[in-house]
Amino acid sequence: MVRENEIRPSEMAVEPPPATDAGLVFIGRIYSPWTSRLKAPRQGRQDGPLCRIEIFDPWVPALDGIGRFERLEVLYWLHLSRRDLVRQSPANDGSARGTFALRSPVRPNPIGTSVVSLVEVDGPVLLVRGLDCLDGTPLLDLKPDRTLFTPIAPPQPGDFETGD
Numbered sequence: 001m002v003r004e005n006e007i008r009p010s011e012m013a014v015e016p017p018p019a020t021d022a023g024l025v026f027i028g029r030i031y032s033p034w035t036s037r038l039k040a041p042r043q044g045r046q047d048g049p050l051c052r053i054e055i056f057d058p059w060v061p062a063l064d065g066i067g068r069f070e071r072l073e074v075l076y077w078l079h080l081s082r083r084d085l086v087r088q089s090p091a092n093d094g095s096a097r098g099t100f101a102l103r104s105p106v107r108p109n110p111i112g113t114s115v116v117s118l119v120e121v122d123g124p125v126l127l128v129r130g131l132d133c134l135d136g137t138p139l140l141d142l143k144p145d146r147t148l149f150t151p152i153a154p155p156q157p158g159d160f161e162t163g164d
């Protein structure tokens with residue numbers, strides 16, 4: 001893969017089926033210090049640089065209450081990725097692994113996820129640390145970090161099912 005869309009020895013591309021419209025909408029945009037895939041971190045770090053997430057209208061009211069969470073899960077669309085590799089060679093050393101055994105940006109649906117520290121919420125803008133995506137990356141979703149979130153809705157039977 002993929003430092004910038006090349007294909008390496010031992011990697012395998014397929015002809016993907018035509019994309020179907022899952023009805024995704026980009027709800028905002030991420031502004032980061034990185035303009036090159038070759039320089040962005042491979043994974044964000046909690047003490048990494050501040051990044052800005054801007055939420056588009058009409059989604060701004062959906063931020064209500066988000067400030068109470070110290071950490072968020074951010075889902076984004078790695079829009080420059082190729083989408084056709086099923087085996088990839090991150091080390092470019094002749095060995096390859098399956099795409100689903102990697103966190104590579106190259107995937108059939110190039111969704112990236114990061115857990116970020118929430119630093120500030122100011123209207124439609126969030127300041128966070130912990131991202132690894134390029135400046136201008138489209139935003140798909142924001143959620144409280146699952147380890148900080150307790151469901152507010154009453155429990156339902158499946159919550160108590162175990163095993164078998």
Ligand code: SAM
Pocket residue numbers: 036037038039040041042043044077078079080081103104105111112113114132133134137138
């Ligand atoms: N943290 C996410 C995850 O694990 O799902 C993404 C990890 S991915 C290895 C991060 C790399 O994706 C960066 O180092 C950069 O090379 C690449 N990348 C970042 N933003 C991108 C974008 N908008 N389109 C394509 N590739 C991108």
